[in-house]
Amino acid sequence: MNKTILLKNRPKGRPSTSDFAFIEEEKPAPKEGELLLKAKYVSVDPYLRGRMRDTKSYIEPFKLDEPVESGIVAEVIESNNSNFEKGDFVNGMLQWKQYQTSSGNGLNKVNKETAPLSAYLGVLGLTGITAYLGLEKIGNLKEGETLVVSGASGAVGSIVGQIGKIKGCNVIGIAGSDEKIKTIKDKFGFDEGINYKTTQDMSKALKKHCPDGIDVYFDNVGGEILDAVMNNINKYGRVINCGAISLYNESETPTGPRHEGTLIKKSVRMQGFTVRDFVKEFGPAISQLSTWLNEGKITFSETIVEGFDQIPQAFLDLFDGKNKGKMLVKVY
Amino acid sequence: MNKTILLKNRPKGRPSTSDFAFIEEEKPAPKEGELLLKAKYVSVDPYLRGRMRDTKSYIEPFKLDEPVESGIVAEVIESNNSNFEKGDFVNGMLQWKQYQTSSGNGLNKVNKETAPLSAYLGVLGLTGITAYLGLEKIGNLKEGETLVVSGASGAVGSIVGQIGKIKGCNVIGIAGSDEKIKTIKDKFGFDEGINYKTTQDMSKALKKHCPDGIDVYFDNVGGEILDAVMNNINKYGRVINCGAISLYNESETPTGPRHEGTLIKKSVRMQGFTVRDFVKEFGPAISQLSTWLNEGKITFSETIVEGFDQIPQAFLDLFDGKNKGKMLVKVY
Structure with a gap:
């Protein structure tokens, strides 16, 4: 089975766990050209609060009773897309689901050897x-x-x-x-x-x-x-x-x-x-950050919470400042 | 005799005429290298309110019991400076005095034939x-x-x-x-x-x-x-x-x-x-504005009050929105 987290209510003031709902669905099957992804690390970020409001912003609001999405590093479990192979790791805006399919659009392959997977949601993300x-x-x-x-x-x-x-x-x-x-x-x-x-x-x-x-x-x-x-x-x-x-x-x-x-x-x-607003500059930015990371000129902190079910609580904890550095949920 | 307007008090809230004092002095005599100027038009501007405060800003505060200064178009009455002749008109930051001497530094000659003298405190100022x-x-x-x-x-x-x-x-x-x-x-x-x-x-x-x-x-x-x-x-x-x-x-x-x-x-x-902050761009700006003015593409309004004694009141009237366009005092 496949757990999914939906936005149930638009939070008034401080969000609470009751603003989210868990459902279980069948594990999806990838169609022609699609991938099946398994979430590895889920990023929770303060800006997601803005998307929970029903107001125009720089990014579309989340819809009620639909999955929340955020930056996620996932593993390719099956691939019907020649750009990706089973065993690849990818980074992109994905849904709060254990398993999901994707066309591959908007996903970037990440290299586990260059930096730990979680770094692609933080210092290199x-x-x-x-x-x-x-x-x-x-x-x-x-x-x-x-x-x-x-x-x-x-x-x-x-x-x-x-x-x-x-x-x-x-x-x-x-x-x-x-x-x-x-x-x-x-x-x-x-x-x-x-x-x-x-x-x-x-x-x-x-x-x-x-x-x-x-x-x-x-x-x-x-x-x-x-x-x-x-x-x-x-x-x-x-x-x-x-x-x-x-x-x-x-x-x-x-x-x-x-x-x-x-x-x-x-x-x-x-x-x-x-x-x-600066998507065209992402490449040079990642390149500079990778250089500094490899030279030991920058380091980073992560607070990694374990378990898919902990995603909403990890998000709420941001507003209490409970994280040190990037707040992530490890979901496998 | 020579009337001068001093800042008597730092206004609290809305300025009033009692924040200013009139004194009479001897008409000054220009030294070697100096000019004697007679004020023609005095500009009163909202930003002068800021200089009446005793706080750091982009420009020095006025000192108490010293003359207020603003943009003024004046006539050269006597010249001991080879860069200026008697009868020239100049524009610069000058004191609220009927007559004053100047070294000529910071003064620009203005041409009465190109535009009316008052325009040099407005659209071309x-x-x-x-x-x-x-x-x-x-x-x-x-x-x-x-x-x-x-x-x-x-x-x-x-x-x-x-x-x-x-x-x-x-x-x-x-x-x-x-x-x-x-x-x-x-x-x-x-x-x-x-x-x-x-x-x-x-x-x-x-x-x-x-x-x-x-x-x-x-x-x-x-x-x-x-x-x-x-x-x-x-x-x-x-x-x-x-x-x-x-x-x-x-x-x-x-x-x-x-x-x-x-x-x-x-x-x-x-x-x-x-x-x-853009003093270096003044030349090209004046040139473009002059072109538009001569082409009839821009026009301007002035509210001209007459009489040296009216300077403080004209300044106060800015805060009641009594001016239409540039507020000036004609002092001759």
Whole structure:
């Protein structure tokens, strides 16, 4: 039999396990030209919360009573498609199913020998590419600048900080526990870290650690931390608006201080960044990230939860910051 | 004798005439290498409010008990400087004085035959250059796009809209009276106008006039009108944050809906724009604006108040929207 996870309700505020339903179906048979895939690793990501809303965004909303999908590394179990062989591993946007068929469109073969399979959902997948292209295409980060990253110990943030160090920047990370702060400094080489949960005045803390002000802010969280950064932003500062996890579960329109004045006074640019806008740059990005990975210049963290049934809970745990680095579910 | 206007108090909230003081001094005598200038036209501009605050901004704050300065067209009355002759007209940042001396640094000669003297403080001065370079350097406005401008009947806004029409865009202006709306449509050729003072739901009104959404917003006002635009912004939309007059007189930190979510969902860019960052582009900008002016492709409005003593009141009147187009004081 074949377990599948459907979106049952559009979450109001914080999602819960009751927003998902498990069903069992027959294992499908691949038609002519199709593959049969068995899921190996399933990526759970904050942006999926956005797709659970019934509103227009950069990507289509999920349909109710249909399978959720996310980045998945799968094994080819049967192939009726000459581009793939049984035993190949592939990476792509796939459904939360143990087994599924695919035409092969949109799938990339991944090499188990070059990097562990899970890395293709992390540092060599959308999260690593997001870090790299966000800094390159939006941040325009230059040597010697001060870079601040929120969600610093997370999948994207930890790579952002390491790229900042490769570029010779002063890198300050913001995260939600002392353990995470220790990790970003000891494991990822950040210059300083700020635990926003135990810091009374974030503006003051940023001022202390960024004596020359902030040139680039890679924002994964939005909200009050963004406000504190804006109080310390430099002339010609750039904000990469990549995520706003602090706001995703708000049911009412979130409010806060207006930033128009700061944008004008300091010629600051705030720019929304969605990695899907830069699909043509994925190849060079993966190539650069692979080089750094092989040279030992970047490392990565994963929180790997085991068991297909744990996928919804692993997704919910993202909003409690329970992951260290990329959150994945190993499903075989 | 020589009248001079000093900044007496840093305004709290809305400025008033009591924030300024008039004194009379001896008419100065130019030293070796200096000019004696007589003010002809004095520009009053919303951004001067920012310089009255004692906070760091893109330009130094005014000092208390010293003369205010702004863009002024003056006549050379005496010259001890071989670059200027008696009878020349010059344009530059000068003090609110009837007569003043200058080394000539930072002054540009202007030609009375090419355009009226007052135009050098408007369409061929910083306001015209602001409109042109804001659209070019930040807005990246393209043919066929939808352009929205606030402060549409003002000095900058009226030029912005006309450039939008030259570029073949759908141009919607926002202003604060039916008379101004009539002006932007009849005189400046905007496609549509919205009177924000009599419009209950700005988001809805923008939706009606921008059926294809908003690609570029030239923001002179900030605040709730910006919020309404953000509700209608297109994927890859650009906001030129040029002014925030709706917030300048607020004494507490203004708050409003957070825009991080929209920036991310729609890959939108909001960017603060200060024309002084593009000084090297002034020459080509003035050249293009002069060409359009001579070809009759752009026209301009001025509100000219007469009398040196009226300078502070003319400045205050900006915040009531009493001007149509560029607000100037004729002082001779």
